[in-house]
Amino acid sequence: xxxxxxxxxxxxxxxxxxxxxxxxxxxxxxxxxxxxxxxxxxxxxxxxxxxxxxxxxxxxxxxxxxxxxxxxxxxxxxxxxxxxxxxxxxxxxxxxxxxxxxxxxxxxxxxxxxxxxxxxxxxxxxxxxxxxxxxxxxxxxxxxxxxxxxxxxxxxxxxxxxxxxxxxxxxxxxxxxxxxxxxxxxxxxxxxxx
DNA sequence: AAGGCGATTGCCT
DNA sequence: GGCAATCGCCTTT
Numbered sequence: 490x491x492x493x494x495x496x497x498x499x500x501x502x503x504x505x506x507x508x509x510x511x512x513x514x515x516x517x518x519x520x521x522x523x524x525x526x527x528x529x530x531x532x533x534x535x536x537x538x539x540x541x542x543x544x545x546x547x548x549x550x551x552x553x554x555x556x557x558x559x560x561x562x563x564x565x566x567x568x569x570x571x572x573x574x575x576x577x578x579x580x581x582x583x584x585x586x587x588x589x590x591x592x593x594x595x596x597x598x599x600x601x602x603x604x605x606x607x608x609x610x611x612x613x614x615x616x617x618x619x620x621x622x623x624x625x626x627x628x629x630x631x632x633x634x635x636x637x638x639x640x641x642x643x644x645x646x647x648x649x650x651x652x653x654x655x656x657x658x659x660x661x662x663x664x665x666x667x668x669x670x671x672x673x674x675x676x677x678x679x680x681x682x683x
Numbered sequence: 684a685a686g687g688c689g690a691t692t693g694c695c696t
Numbered sequence: 697g698g699c700a701a702t703c704g705c706c707t708t709t
Contacts, residue, residue, distance in 0.1 A: 533690070541690070551705060568691050569702025575690085588690055627691050669690055 492654035496645055500559040500578045504534035504585040507578040509680045511587050512662060515653045516644075517596075518633045525597030525633050527623065528655070529589055531681035533667045535575070537584035540672035544584025555584045560645040560652075564630070564637060571627035572636050576644060576652070590668070591681065592623045594632065601632035 490498070499510045509532070517526035535542035543552045543565065554563045555577055563575040563586045575586035594601050601622055602610040623632040630636070635650070644652045661683040666675055 535690070543690075546706085549706075565690080566704060567689055569689090569704080571691050571702095573690065590690085621693095625691070667690070671689090 493645060495654045496652055497560065500576060500645070501580070503579050503583075504536040504587055505678055507576075507585075508532045508534040508587045508678065509662060509664075510657075511576060511589075512680055512682065513655050513658055513660065515655050516589070516592060516633070517651055517653065518635060519649045520634050522634065523597055523600045525594060525601050527592040527594035527596070529591075530593050531589075531591035531624075532679070533588040533590060534678040535586055535588065536579065539676070541667060541670040541674075541676070542584065542586075548584065552584065554641045555586050556582060557641075560643055562635075562639045562642045562644055562650065564635065564640045566637070567627075572630040573626040574630050574633075574635055574639070588626055589629055590626045590679070592629050592633070594623050598622070600634075604634055605632050 499507055511529055511532050514529050515526060516529060517524065537544045539545060544555050548556050551565065554561050557577060558581045559578050561577040563577050565573055567573060573588065575588045577586050579585035599610045605622055606618065623629045639650055642650050644650060663681055663683050664677050665679045666677050667679045
């Protein structure tokens with residue numbers, strides 16, 4: 490199977506099956522300022538009928554893309570200041586997506602650093618700040634320069650913002666309940682590398 | 684037309 | 697560990 494076909498298969502699955510398979514996949518954003526790329530290391534699954542999902546109360550203007558074809562980006566704005574990114578998954582018509590909660594950046598660290606901290610990267614790397622670069626959903630969005638304009642972008646075909654397939658690795662995966670929600674708090678649909 | 688609140692983060696104690 | 701910041705969306709009048 491080709492890389493694109495592998496990805497296509499992964500995002501065609503229901504969210505709770507798709508999410509753990511998106512762990513380890515690569516996401517890249519090429520913007521006028523430069524390229525940032527890294528490995529997805531933490532995800533959460535949300536789907537229609539799931540009380541914690543934005544689609545629980547049906548389709549709205551904000552969530553419409555979640556009901557569309559798999560592989561598109563669902564971006565939402567929250568807490569008055571943060572953007573968060575999801576990969577739309579499952580069959581066309583199902584309101585499902587996988588929230589990208591953390592990415593390990595291995596290309597474009599300088600650019601990511603500038604976007605996050607509004608300053609040039611110093612020769613003396615702060616270990617904590619490096620770790621904090623993209624270890625949260627809104628941190629990832631900021632580090633990658635992703636905002637409203639990414640809404641609905643097809644991550645399987647777009648030339649600037651795209652997923653690329655990586656073979657599964659031996660990295661140990663942990664499964665836990667989702668973070669920061671008030672409904673369906675016991676549903677264990679968060680996956681991350683140990 | 685108005686009000687409450689969130690799939691978060693960073694700073695303060 | 698607690699809490700403020702900040703605003704678009706959705707629900708309720």
